[in-house]
Amino acid sequence: MINIVLFGKPGAGKGTQAEFLKEKYNLTHLSTGDIFRFNLKNDTELGKKARVFMDNGELVPCEVTTAMLIDEVKKHPDTAGFLFDGYPRTIDQAEALDKFLPTIGSSVTATIALEADDEILVARLLERGKTSGRADDQDEEKIRVRYQEYNEKTAPLIGYYKEQNKFHAVDGIGTIEQITERLTSVIDNL
Numbered sequence: 001m002i003n004i005v006l007f008g009k010p011g012a013g014k015g016t017q018a019e020f021l022k023e024k025y026n027l028t029h030l031s032t033g034d035i036f037r038f039n040l041k042n043d044t045e046l047g048k049k050a051r052v053f054m055d056n057g058e059l060v061p062c063e064v065t066t067a068m069l070i071d072e073v074k075k076h077p078d079t080a081g082f083l084f085d086g087y088p089r090t091i092d093q094a095e096a097l098d099k100f101l102p103t104i105g106s107s108v109t110a111t112i113a114l115e116a117d118d119e120i121l122v123a124r125l126l127e128r129g130k131t132s133g134r135a136d137d138q139d140e141e142k143i144r145v146r147y148q149e150y151n152e153k154t155a156p157l158i159g160y161y162k163e164q165n166k167f168h169a170v171d172g173i174g175t176i177e178q179i180t181e182r183l184t185s186v187i188d189n190l
Helices: 014-025 032-041 045-055 062-074 091-104 118-132 140-154 156-163 176-188
Strands: 002-007 028-031 081-085 110-115 167-171
Touching: 002 014, 014 028, 014 081, 014 176, 028 032, 028 062, 032 045, 032 062, 045 062, 062 091, 091 156, 110 156, 110 176, 118 140, 140 156, 156 167, 167 176
Parallel strands: 002 081, 002 110, 028 081, 110 167
Antiparallel strands: none
């Protein structure tokens, strides 16, 4: 089983690349955003728990997010592997994932970070915001706040995975095809 953690700042191209990678390697794509939306929309027990925090303007605790992800993983016992998109975002979540995966006879194979200059990513998001309808892609200040949060909470994962020799940085600038080629080169050499 191959399990890839794909991360990078908003606008780095994670969603676009995840579509190619899941098809090429027959991976189950687990997007934290999609999992949250499913649980909230369907008013699951975990969705109800998450909503309490969200309604109070608080971040959903790691335990609730992790429980949602574990529930989703368990729905796919016969998968060739997982492509984690948006999880883990913190060291606590990475440790929780490392604790859970062995219970299903697996582990994180690699983490791949799509790296790009902030100014290029801001321009990408502002352009995407013109057609996506996403309010958080239309306000440069909000975009920069998201990057600050990424730097504070998610960037420490680089060190965490480097210590395990599982971290791979990929240049996220270029055509979709060029970036896909870089990613597949990393995965094919794992």
